Amino acid sequence: MFLSEPMCYDWGESSVGAVSVVEGEVGWLSCPLFSHPSVYNYTSTQSAGHNLFWYRLPEGHDLEQPITYSKDRERLFLQPAIADDTGQYICMLRNKSSCSKIAIRLKVLQPDDVVKCGLPVAVAPIEDLIPLQEGKTLDCPDLQDATKMSESTPKVQWYFAAHLVSFHDREQKGNSLQVHLMMEQYQGLYYCRVQYQRRNQTLNFTRSINVTAILPLSLPKEPSIMNPTNDQIFTVKTGTEVRLVCRGQLPFVLDKPSREIWWTVDGKTLDKLPDRFKQINRCEQSHHFRDLTIESILVIQDFQSQDMKREFYCSVKNERGFDTRRAQLEEEVSLPTVELGCGLGVTLLLMLILFVVYHVFWLELLLLYRSWFGTDERHTDDKEFDVYISYARNSEEEQFVLLTLRRVLENELGYSVCIFDRDSLPGEPKHTSSIHPFIRPSFITPLSLKGWVRELRRARVALALVRWQGTSPESCQSKEVALMRLHSQNSTNSQTGLISNTIKDPQKVLNSAA
Known part of the structure; x- marks a missing residue:
């Protein structure tokens, strides 16, 4: 056999990968030797006396078998393909003095293994882009190959998501699909099924086109930097790892999709700087309609004080323009x-x-x-008197009350003192009812025989008794002065406590009087 001849150069198995076809549909294999026309050209090889032969190595076999399938120049057709056609195929160019061969693998798939949400298609879909609010004509892939094999004009039916296309803004014209006005909801997979006649047999194959909408070509397509903004400042700290984030928007340009984003430090790209400067394109997000928002991070390890003087620029570029922006730094104050x-x-x-x-x-x-800072509160506390003094009517006690005690309470402590002989109206009786208008009823009330015990207890609460010892031999007898606490509805208990506690220290009063 020719395959075993030593003069035949074996290229191994094609790097293109396996060819897939759905069982029951037409499929074909193209000889990979002609994928590089500069090396092998079908017309030139034929003129040089080379002939093309096909061999098949079925699954689980070791012996190649000659193929008598339909051939057209460099292609081998399976009309239609069946499950047993799966295996390795070898195409060979040979003349009297040389030969070359290469292998290619074929997979015949069941329709149920291929279908997901549309028609069974074994061939990868072709990508096509249509600008919004614009129109375009879609042609079924590989239709020309069917025309060569068909004995009549092939017929094409178009489907969108497994349904026949029958809309006024998308209609089939001949074998093509005319999209009059592209809209966002028209994105997706379109299927075209080709049928033709050959030797009284109806054959078919299915292809798909993935249609994606893009923004109108009339819109601006220049790239721009979204972050950092003109007034944004990055706070950095020496001795730590610093990350500068740049986000760029790069619109899609039809037929020229090249887009870039990069950092420079003092006008130099990072490949010319020490290893502590690194760039990470951490996130590449699909914006709407193929526009991209790319995030690039400049990582500076062990940030140093001299790095504050460097110029850090982020730049973006596509086929329509260029944009750059400087990152402003500010050192963090510890x-x-x-x-x-x-x-x-x-x-x-x-x-x-x-x-x-x-x-x-x-x-x-x-x-x-x-x-130190005492003030006269008589005009603000809603009281006429703070203290009522009850004393015995003798010369010694009366002199002490009128001269010493009154002066201490009024002049030094700032209290308003009620002394009956001085502050009562002429002719008033000297009993409890005469001072009743000045005293809060809840403390001092007129006594009655029926409740005299309860009233005396309440009077005891309202009265403060002061005892002191005279300093001269003539005044060695204990003296008493009763101070009655006077209240109004707005008065506080703190002043009452101050008076009682102050007068309970007689030595303090005597010292003040001295």
Whole structure:
């Protein structure tokens, strides 16, 4: 056999890959030797005396078999293909002095293994682009091959998503499909089924076209940088890894889809810089209608202070234009965390100390405040008197009340004192009812025989008794002065406590009087 002759150069199996065909449809194999016309050309090889032969190596066999299928120049046709046609095929060019051969694999697929949501197609779809609001004519792929094999004019039927196309803006004209006005919902797979007659047999094959809408060609197609913006500033910190993010929008340009995004540092591309400068195109997102939004990250490891003086530029480019933008940097100011922590701790400690001091010594603090900044509250607290003094009618006590106690309470402590002989109207009786208008009824009320025990207890709460010891031998007898706390509805209990606690220290009063 010719296959075993040593003079035949074996190219092995074609790198194009296996050819697939659906069982029951027409399929064909093209000899891969003619895929490089500069090496092998069918016309020139025929004129040089080379003949083309086909052999088949079925699945599970070791012996090649000559093929008598229909042949047309460099193609071998299967009309139609059956499951047993699966296997390896060898095409050979041979003359008297030389020979070359190459193998190609064929797969015959069942229709149920191919169909997903449309018609069974074993051949990969052809990509086609149609601008929105524009029109285009679609021709069925490989129709010319059917014309060569057909004994009559082939007929084509068009389908969209497994349904016959029958819309007013998409209609079949002859064997072509005319899209009058492209819209977004018209995107998807279009199928064309070709039927023809050969030797009284109806044959067919199916092809597909994946149609994608793009933006109208009249719109601007220049690229632009979305991030960083003109006023955006990247905050960086020396000694750390810094990442500068650039996002560019690159519109799709028909027939020239080349699009790029890159970083430069001081006008140099990253391949001319140290390894600590790296570029990562982390995200490439499909925008709408084939426009792209690409994100590129410049990673700077161990950012140094001298890098602040460098110029970092991000650039984008397509066939319509170019755009570039500089990344502005600002060094991060490190906050003194230790100092801030210590200051906060000291502040909290001082607040805690002040809180404790206030709760323990609040009375002393309040007295100190009144002695320094005390004001006359008689016009604001809605009271006429703060203190009513009840005393015995003798010269010593009366002199103490009128001269010493009154002066301390009124002049030094700022209280309004009610002294009966001085502040009562002439002719008023000297009993409890005479002071009733000045006292809140909930503290002092007229006594009655029926409830005298309860009333005396309430009077005891309302009265503060002051005892002191005279300093001279003549005044060694204990003296008492009763201070009655006077209240209005708006008065506070703090002033009552201040009076009682102040007068309970007789030595303080005497010292003040001295």
